[in-house]
């Protein structure tokens with residue numbers, strides 16, 4: 605379908621993760637009202653899938669302590685986007701189901717050390733837990749994705765071989781996730797890795813929906829976005845303003861900025877359905893709330909050509 609060097613899709617789905625990844629590592633804990641305002645702005649800009657919160661331990665991630673209140677408030681908005689809850693264990697899934705998330709996203713980490721530090725369980729236990737959660741989710745009629753974190757490298761173990769990540773995909777396939785995401789949790793990945801993982805996953809299951817999650821820690825995020833689009837990725841995570849980072853990954857910094865991704869894709873003729881100016885305005889608004897400016901190129905330089 606694709607010629608190497610050309611983008612595969614005319615449309616790429618964007619999943620906004622600022623309400624979860626974007627703010628989970630910030631010193632300022634946003635109020636529930638500010639989170640709901642962020643979600644309203646996200647939806648108004650045309651983003652139709654949002655990772656709205658995570659159902660994790662409030663002691664470990666106080667920024668996400670109001671997950672139930674965020675989900676209830678967001679669900680009360682007419683025509684809200686699909687609200688995804690991140691879950692890392694059975695207790696998290698029970699909470700997400702009770703909060704009536706439209707979708708869940710389960711995290712499995714590709715490195716043993718990071719898995720234990722992040723979610724208190726090793727890889728094998730997490731594959732088993734994720735598989736059990738996926739089965740319950742399907743029974744409850746809740747679409748479920750799996751994110752494979754640290755798929756491009758680990759802050760503690762270093763290189764994570766693609767074969768290991770693809771082995772994880774293989775072990776998760778029997779549980780029939782609706783989508784599999786490869787996450788560059790610490791922003792160390794490069795386009796050759798993106799191509800290898802996406803091609804490898806397609807070879808394992810040609811029908812699987814594939815998604816990527818990039819951080820810009822080492823300035824490779826947009827290059828990785830382009831490689832993913834060229835390799836036929838279905839969906840990309842991004843965070844308005846480029847805010848974000850995992851509290852359990854040393855030196856992790858922001859997600860690729862949604863406005864930078866939208867600018868790149870739209871200028872290449874790939875439809876995102878998103879209003880760029882509303883994203884830029886929201887990046888500034890969020891920066892004011894968090895007490896530091898957004899990290900995106902578009903927030904600094906503005907759109908091109910400038911709006912009339």
Ligand SMILES: CC(=O)SCCNC(=O)CCNC(=O)[C@H](O)C(C)(C)COP(=O)(O)OP(=O)(O)OC[C@H]1O[C@@H](n2cnc3c(N)ncnc32)[C@H](O)[C@@H]1OP(=O)(O)O
Pocket residue numbers: 628658659660661662664665692693694695696697699711722723724725753789849850851852
């Ligand atoms: C790569 C990424 O960016 S993923 C996103 C960033 N990372 C995270 O959010 C990971 C945060 N990690 C956590 O919150 C925890 O490690 C969990 C919830 C995943 C698992 O916790 P564990 O430590 O294994 O749970 P354990 O069963 O030992 O319980 C410890 C405490 O947490 C509570 N707990 C466990 N799971 C949850 C949950 N999903 N929600 C709320 N509380 C929980 C338990 O009730 C217990 O509380 P207590 O101390 O008051 O008795």
